[in-house]
Amino acid sequence: MPEQPAAGPVTERGRRTRERLLEAAREVFEERGYNDTRMSDVAERAGVSHGTVYVYFESKQALLGEVVQALLSQIGDYLRVGEAGDPATRISEANLRYLRVYAQHDRMLQVVEQVATADPVFAQVLADFRARHVARVAEGIRRLQTEDRVSDALDADISAAALSAMVEGYARHSPGYRADDVHPTLTLLWLRALGLDGRITAD
Amino acid sequence: MPEQPAAGPVTERGRRTRERLLEAAREVFEERGYNDTRMSDVAERAGVSHGTVYVYFESKQALLGEVVQALLSQIGDYLRVGEAGDPATRISEANLRYLRVYAQHDRMLQVVEQVATADPVFAQVLADFRARHVARVAEGIRRLQTEDRVSDALDADISAAALSAMVEGYARHSPGYRADDVHPTLTLLWLRALGLDGRITAD
Amino acid sequence: MPEQPAAGPVTERGRRTRERLLEAAREVFEERGYNDTRMSDVAERAGVSHGTVYVYFESKQALLGEVVQALLSQIGDYLRVGEAGDPATRISEANLRYLRVYAQHDRMLQVVEQVATADPVFAQVLADFRARHVARVAEGIRRLQTEDRVSDALDADISAAALSAMVEGYARHSPGYRADDVHPTLTLLWLRALGLDGRITAD
Amino acid sequence: MPEQPAAGPVTERGRRTRERLLEAAREVFEERGYNDTRMSDVAERAGVSHGTVYVYFESKQALLGEVVQALLSQIGDYLRVGEAGDPATRISEANLRYLRVYAQHDRMLQVVEQVATADPVFAQVLADFRARHVARVAEGIRRLQTEDRVSDALDADISAAALSAMVEGYARHSPGYRADDVHPTLTLLWLRALGLDGRITAD
DNA sequence: CATGAATGAGTCTTCATTCAT
DNA sequence: TATGAATGAAGACTCATTCAT
Numbered sequence: 001m002p003e004q005p006a007a008g009p010v011t012e013r014g015r016r017t018r019e020r021l022l023e024a025a026r027e028v029f030e031e032r033g034y035n036d037t038r039m040s041d042v043a044e045r046a047g048v049s050h051g052t053v054y055v056y057f058e059s060k061q062a063l064l065g066e067v068v069q070a071l072l073s074q075i076g077d078y079l080r081v082g083e084a085g086d087p088a089t090r091i092s093e094a095n096l097r098y099l100r101v102y103a104q105h106d107r108m109l110q111v112v113e114q115v116a117t118a119d120p121v122f123a124q125v126l127a128d129f130r131a132r133h134v135a136r137v138a139e140g141i142r143r144l145q146t147e148d149r150v151s152d153a154l155d156a157d158i159s160a161a162a163l164s165a166m167v168e169g170y171a172r173h174s175p176g177y178r179a180d181d182v183h184p185t186l187t188l189l190w191l192r193a194l195g196l197d198g199r200i201t202a203d
Numbered sequence: 204m205p206e207q208p209a210a211g212p213v214t215e216r217g218r219r220t221r222e223r224l225l226e227a228a229r230e231v232f233e234e235r236g237y238n239d240t241r242m243s244d245v246a247e248r249a250g251v252s253h254g255t256v257y258v259y260f261e262s263k264q265a266l267l268g269e270v271v272q273a274l275l276s277q278i279g280d281y282l283r284v285g286e287a288g289d290p291a292t293r294i295s296e297a298n299l300r301y302l303r304v305y306a307q308h309d310r311m312l313q314v315v316e317q318v319a320t321a322d323p324v325f326a327q328v329l330a331d332f333r334a335r336h337v338a339r340v341a342e343g344i345r346r347l348q349t350e351d352r353v354s355d356a357l358d359a360d361i362s363a364a365a366l367s368a369m370v371e372g373y374a375r376h377s378p379g380y381r382a383d384d385v386h387p388t389l390t391l392l393w394l395r396a397l398g399l400d401g402r403i404t405a406d
Numbered sequence: 407m408p409e410q411p412a413a414g415p416v417t418e419r420g421r422r423t424r425e426r427l428l429e430a431a432r433e434v435f436e437e438r439g440y441n442d443t444r445m446s447d448v449a450e451r452a453g454v455s456h457g458t459v460y461v462y463f464e465s466k467q468a469l470l471g472e473v474v475q476a477l478l479s480q481i482g483d484y485l486r487v488g489e490a491g492d493p494a495t496r497i498s499e500a501n502l503r504y505l506r507v508y509a510q511h512d513r514m515l516q517v518v519e520q521v522a523t524a525d526p527v528f529a530q531v532l533a534d535f536r537a538r539h540v541a542r543v544a545e546g547i548r549r550l551q552t553e554d555r556v557s558d559a560l561d562a563d564i565s566a567a568a569l570s571a572m573v574e575g576y577a578r579h580s581p582g583y584r585a586d587d588v589h590p591t592l593t594l595l596w597l598r599a600l601g602l603d604g605r606i607t608a609d
Numbered sequence: 610m611p612e613q614p615a616a617g618p619v620t621e622r623g624r625r626t627r628e629r630l631l632e633a634a635r636e637v638f639e640e641r642g643y644n645d646t647r648m649s650d651v652a653e654r655a656g657v658s659h660g661t662v663y664v665y666f667e668s669k670q671a672l673l674g675e676v677v678q679a680l681l682s683q684i685g686d687y688l689r690v691g692e693a694g695d696p697a698t699r700i701s702e703a704n705l706r707y708l709r710v711y712a713q714h715d716r717m718l719q720v721v722e723q724v725a726t727a728d729p730v731f732a733q734v735l736a737d738f739r740a741r742h743v744a745r746v747a748e749g750i751r752r753l754q755t756e757d758r759v760s761d762a763l764d765a766d767i768s769a770a771a772l773s774a775m776v777e778g779y780a781r782h783s784p785g786y787r788a789d790d791v792h793p794t795l796t797l798l799w800l801r802a803l804g805l806d807g808r809i810t811a812d
Numbered sequence: 813c814a815t816g817a818a819t820g821a822g823t824c825t826t827c828a829t830t831c832a833t
Numbered sequence: 834t835a836t837g838a839a840t841g842a843a844g845a846c847t848c849a850t851t852c853a854t
Contacts, residue, residue: 009816009817010815010816010817011815011816011817013816013817014816014817017817017818048817048818048819049818049819049820050819050820051818051819051820051821052817052818052819055816055817055818055819
């Protein structure tokens with residue numbers, strides 16, 4: 001009966017407490033950032049004693065790890081757009097979703113980045129997440145290049161990284177943007193950059 | 204940004220010590236991030252005693268403030284491109300500079316961002332810096348729109364923010380990129396997005 | 407020594423759980439020492455849940471108390487040598503047993519001593535145990551002095567304490583000794599010190 | 610100007626504070642044992658703030674380390690007896706010194722042993738100290754065997770360990786003994802055990 | 813009997829900052 | 834100006850113990 005560290009809760013009550021702690025942690029991390037959050041803040045927010053946090057999470061870092069994992073998986077799911085429709089539509093939809101989900105998780109993503117600056121593990125998690133996203137975009141661009149719908153003059157990987165960064169960066173640095181308002185322009189930029197906006201290109 | 208202590212150093216020796224401390228601070232902040240840097244690390248790196256740092260800087264935050272101020276002003280100067288040449292050339296040149304200077308100050312910029320997450324003052328400094336940059340880009344776009352060289356379908360402010368974010372975001376998330384290698388693709392994307400690449404547009 | 411909780415276990419199952427806990431405690435105490443042993447370690451080793459330990463033992467200290475009580479009584483029994491035979495033989499046999507039993511319970515005895523350093527109750531238990539042993543030895547010496555087989559120049563109590571300490575101390579500080587190997591020398595020293603080795607003494 | 614951890618104090622004031630801390634630590638460790646001593650106890654006893662302790666010692670363990678080192682070196686010096694005089698006199702003198710120094714450092718030695726039970730580093734330090742002592746005694750016995758003044762029937766190493774343990778063990782387990790009172794008996798036992806008491810031996 | 817969730821007192825340790833010299 | 838000794842607030846983490854189920 002060896003106990004794994006922070007083994008999952010067995011009873012329903014335990015499950016709920018753990019859930020409450022994760023939610024509380026997400027909230028408090030968002031409000032104060034990682035460094036300025038005390039474990040007891042999280043406990044208090046969850047309505048439990050501060051020792052209880054350590055029943056479910058090995059350390060502050062581990063707690064953040066679980067919050068981040070949940071967040072990224074949630075975001076990842078939301079971002080996955082079906083293969084249906086023409087490229088422009090798919091891109092448009094993807095951008096809209098990105099802008100929406102980013103607006104929603106604004107603060108928490110900032111916090112993860114903050115931690116990643118000083119912690120290689122989180123830096124890797126974030127880099128991987130981003131890399132997967134970019135890889136999907138690059139794949140799409142390559143397919144369009146095969147079909148001669150996107151110019152081969154563009155490096156698919158760099159373009160994917162750049163266009164993804166454009167949307168992420170816009171979202172990150174424009175606090176309080178309204179996804180539905182900015183989405184048309186961003187998508188238009190994206191499509192025109194790739195030459196997918198119906199214009200006749202010279203190359 | 205926090206102000207300097209009472210007055211700058213008067214003697215030459217003092218001036219040099221202060222300079223050494225600023226340089227040491229920049230180095231150590233880059234290596235360990237803000238939070239993980241101890242004032243004594245900075246002192247040690249500068250070859251002075253622990254308490255000496257406080258002779259020149261009121262607090263750790265003030266020290267960072269001065270480092271950042273110097274950094275941003277240096278970057279700002281470097282980024283200012285002349286008004287000469289056609290738009291494409293100017294944009295190309297601006298992007299190249301941005302990619303180069305970002306590569307150079309990679310870490311320190313990350314660190315500032317890290318701090319900005321938890322400190323409104325630095326957040327503002329960074330936001331202002333970015334806003335000035337974006338405003339200049341937006342101004343350029345608007346001028347081109349006036350001249351009918353850029354479609355009015357694009358919102359100038361959003362476009363400026365997005366394209367700036369594209370370059371900055373690419374630089375930020377692509378560790379070890381070579382400015383000269385990625386620059387053509389990024390500039391091409393930018394120009395095509397604005398319709399400045401010589402292609403005949405449909406709108 | 408702390409007393410047992412309200413009453414011993416009533417069911418057979420309870421008796422077995424209790425036994426398992428005692429054995430687990432002995433093992434874990436030996437492995438990690440008292441302070442570094444967590445109650446949950448004991449529970450885990452015994453294959454029961456965390457809280458179960460408190461069903462049978464009032465506290466960590468009480469648990470140790472029972473382990474020690476069992477240990478000392480077991481050792482005490484083993485050490486009791488019959489009155490038969492000449493003194494030299496009896497002493498030889500006693501030493502052999504001591505060396506053997508000490509080797510066996512090496513760690514646990516160290517642990518008790520460790521605790522005794524900070525806990526007067528255990529210090530007393532240990533002192534009493536030792537005192538009983540020494541008293542028996544002293545009694546033997548006094549008898550031999552009465553019979554003029556041991557010089558009156560030796561203080562019986564001090565000698566008893568010293569010779570007992572010699573064997574115990576040897577055992578304690580010579581990790582991995584082989585009882586059968588060192589026993590002859592130790593016994594010889596003991597006998598000669600008392601003048602029981604057949605040599606003609608001058609006094 | 611790389612700072613070694615806990616670099617030695619530079620000023621006289623620092624030297625004195627460090628000294629006071631070491632003395633305070635020795636006292637408090639003796640009074641409460643290692644585990645029950647809080648760093649703030651030491652600080653308080655030394656009349657400084659609790660943070661100051663960490664200016665001079667890296668950790669609680671390191672602090673104990675220094676106390677022990679000082680103690681053992683002090684004891685070691687005191688124990689070294691000159692080569693002058695006949696063996697019996699030298700042994701007598703050595704025992705007297707041992708009993709005296711042990712009585713003096715009673716508690717602290719116990720504490721070290723307590724810690725050694727759970728900490729291999731201290732266990733080693735103690736073992737080494739003891740081994741050096743025993744080695745010196747064994748060397749003496751071997752010399753006497755060469756000169757035919759001690760029987761070859763005795764294993765020199767075992768005898769040395771045993772007789773040393775006899776004195777140490779007596780000292781350890783007889784709280785409040787008076788060195789001058791018990792010394793004659795202990796020395797007599799030692800000498801007779803080795804056959805150095807002027808009696809004619811049979812072997 | 814057994815479980816495991818919950819508690820909270822207890823401490824070490826860090827480090828920005830102050831200050832006497 | 835420079836030093837380095839001293840401070841003390843702050844916070845993560847441990848674990849014996851309790852208790853509702």
